[in-house]
Amino acid sequence: MASFTVDFLGCKVSQTDAQEIRERLVADGHLEDGAGDAEIAVVNTCCVTNEAVRKSRQAARRAARTAKRVYVTGCGANLAGDGFASLPANVTVVRLPGERTPAFVAGDVGAIGCVDANVGLDRTRAFVKVQDGCSFSCAFCVIPQVRGASRSRPAEAVLREIRRRVEQGHREVVLTGINLGCYRDRAAGFDLPGLVRAAGAIDGLERLRLSSIEVNHVSDALLDAMRETPSVSPHLHVPLQSGDDGVLQAMRRRYSAATYLRRVSLAGEFNLTTDVIVGFPAEDEAAFESTLRVVEQAGITKVHVFPYSPRPGTRTAADDPVPPAVKKERSARLRSLSAEASHRRWRSKVGGEDVVLVDRPGRGYGDDYTPWLVQAQVGALVRARAVGVSEEGVVGARV
């Protein structure tokens, strides 16, 4: 038996990959060690920006100081090049797809007889991966290279995992994928709307959310499934990336700003959040201002801002003409617009009530993924009245 830690950097898919490795090690009888002196450390890495690779490398190097063996897994490990080449000798870089990584790590650590393991990363919210990879080819994106083409898990396996998470005590499940809208289980006749309906109907599941969905997949069928399934949260995270048609075209995104606006308007009552890349090669000041306008027109309440950083092997790998200072200044303007929009939404809730899932001491999320500050036990779903707003969300009092 070995003691181990599993950490991840990056997105929810990286989190679910880390969770699978963790569960596999527990199932093999190894012991998770939160005290910081584990023999085995797994670092599931991210490569979405240069900064993410740097932080991943730093995490692996830190782990190698105390652990006997370190496994570097995930997107960063699969990125072409030598991003992890200079790490100490006790570090193994695992260049395998997410589906094959847990078995490889467990095999290498050395399985030692089964225990009946039943673990969850936390007992509040579970991220359940339904799809991996992407068959789109956005000019800036390294994900199709490191994760391969889109493929989906069988619906039956997804629904089984959700039932297990509910039995473990999770209150909320987030359906997670790299390109979630591509979800298909043709043999069983499921697409994403069908999966949402089936997952949302699972006994005991109190809240179901989608992690992120491309605007091309925001369809009437999906919105109907979300609206007609009471456990589904009225929240959509729909990446915009840019609000300028020239930039969208250069990015090889598959929509125009007008299409984005038309599609998200179908989800008028949903809380809409997004990702935007700032300082893409084709972005001039006028193009950036178009993005600001579209963010406002779409009614987006929170923007995750990513200053552009060229990724190896992508179409724009050699292209980065927007000076860092300009990216910084545009990022600050967009973040400030996002903060105003968040506050506006939070203020509109004052006097109303919502059900809040408390996921950390003193804070949690309302039904539509609005952040709330409310005092209750972690893991509780509590009804709260909005009595004000703070810099971090709606201030709630339990009712």
Ligand code: SF4
């Ligand atoms: S849709 Fe585009 S940005 Fe998203 S993972 Fe696929 S290629 Fe990357």
